[in-house]
Amino acid sequence: MKDLPPTGLRYPWAEPPEHGQAIEVAPGILWMRLPLPMKLDHVNVYALDDGDGWTVIDTGFASKKTKAIWQSLMDGPLGGKPITRVIVTHHHPDHVGLAGWLQSDFGADLITTRTAWLFARMLTLDVQDTPTEESLNFYRSAGMDPAMLAQRAKERPFNFGDIVAPMPLGYTRIKQGDTIRIGGRTWDIHIGNGHAPEHATFWSRDDNIVLSGDQILPSISPNIGVYATEPMADPIADWLEACERLRLLAQDDHLVLGGHKLPFTGLPTRMRQLIDNHHGALKRLIEYIDTPKAASECFAPLFKRTIGDGEYGLALVEAVAHLSHLYQEGRATRHKREDGAWVYQAAE
Numbered sequence: 595m596k597d598l599p600p601t602g603l604r605y606p607w608a609e610p611p612e613h614g615q616a617i618e619v620a621p622g623i624l625w626m627r628l629p630l631p632m633k634l635d636h637v638n639v640y641a642l643d644d645g646d647g648w649t650v651i652d653t654g655f656a657s658k659k660t661k662a663i664w665q666s667l668m669d670g671p672l673g674g675k676p677i678t679r680v681i682v683t684h685h686h687p688d689h690v691g692l693a694g695w696l697q698s699d700f701g702a703d704l705i706t707t708r709t710a711w712l713f714a715r716m717l718t719l720d721v722q723d724t725p726t727e728e729s730l731n732f733y734r735s736a737g738m739d740p741a742m743l744a745q746r747a748k749e750r751p752f753n754f755g756d757i758v759a760p761m762p763l764g765y766t767r768i769k770q771g772d773t774i775r776i777g778g779r780t781w782d783i784h785i786g787n788g789h790a791p792e793h794a795t796f797w798s799r800d801d802n803i804v805l806s807g808d809q810i811l812p813s814i815s816p817n818i819g820v821y822a823t824e825p826m827a828d829p830i831a832d833w834l835e836a837c838e839r840l841r842l843l844a845q846d847d848h849l850v851l852g853g854h855k856l857p858f859t860g861l862p863t864r865m866r867q868l869i870d871n872h873h874g875a876l877k878r879l880i881e882y883i884d885t886p887k888a889a890s891e892c893f894a895p896l897f898k899r900t901i902g903d904g905e906y907g908l909a910l911v912e913a914v915a916h917l918s919h920l921y922q923e924g925r926a927t928r929h930k931r932e933d934g935a936w937v938y939q940a941a942e
């Protein structure tokens with residue numbers, strides 16, 4: 595999603611910690627970084643000091659490299675004190691990837707939402723050597739270029755389990771309205787949606803810290819996509835509902851610790867931008883579909899930049915999400931074109 599420039603935000607730390615290092619961003623709260631082999635090349639993780647051990651927030655991908663960095667963090671900034679709990683904000687691989695490893699190899703307890711746990715465990719067990727017919731049909735219905743579709747049909751698809759460690763049975767559920775004690779603070783749990791279903795965020799009652807995962811990010815708009823798993827999902831509606839609700843909690847002096855980019859303050863401004871970005875995108879899109887168009891033909895108004903091969907998949911699911919939202923709100927109609935693509939047109 596092409597973003598408004600994030601004006602009005604302040605970044606207390608201009609530079610992130612090096613791999614294997616930590617920055618103490620508040621008493622007893624360490625900020626650390628792990629690499630991702632993608633355009634978005636890092637994920638932030640945090641460790642909160644519980645006295646006799648650490649609670650860590652999110653984990654990075656399961657890879658030899660990330661495990662080695664975790665080991666150097668445990669030996670270094672974490673001072674050899676055990677990781678007793680791992681909290682996963684949402685089920686995406688950059689966040690849940692090593693939760694199972696921290697459980698199995700280090701005896702940590704996993705805490706997350708029920709949907710995040712069920713999704714992550716289901717997807718790690720769901721191994722495909724070739725794309726399913728449902729996935730190919732979904733891509734076709736999104737208007738994927740036929741040559742690309744034919745190529746994908748032959749290839750082993752991305753499997754969640756490739757970058758997420760096996761997840762043993764057992765976790766502790768958190769849900770909307772709960773409180774949790776971490777790092778000497780009591781946190782209110784508020785559930786986000788849209789980027790991932792049942793995404794946990796944590797709001798300290800004792801100081802100004804917010805652990806926001808990917809629900810709230812400073813300088814990039816979280817990806818919002820529709821997948822073959824639930825083709826009629828409306829994550830844009832879910833996103834807007836969650837942001838409008840979380841916006842009411844936001845204070846200017848909140849220090850927001852998110853899953854990517856830098857810690858920041860200026861949360862009320864950022865919530866407004868995150869909401870407005872999607873209203874702006876929907877407005878551009880509805881003007882663009884004055885004639886029928888498939889999702890694959892709607893990148894220009896949504897992203898306002900060229901989409902490279904590495905981003906095509908994310909761009910496509912995000913375009914489907916926006917078009918389907920307009921359709922489900924009655925602002926657009928759709929019909930199946932001869933090539934199998936849903937094409938959407940602004941309602942009269």
Ligand SMILES: [Zn+2]
Nearest residue numbers: 686688808853
């Ligand atoms: Zn993420």
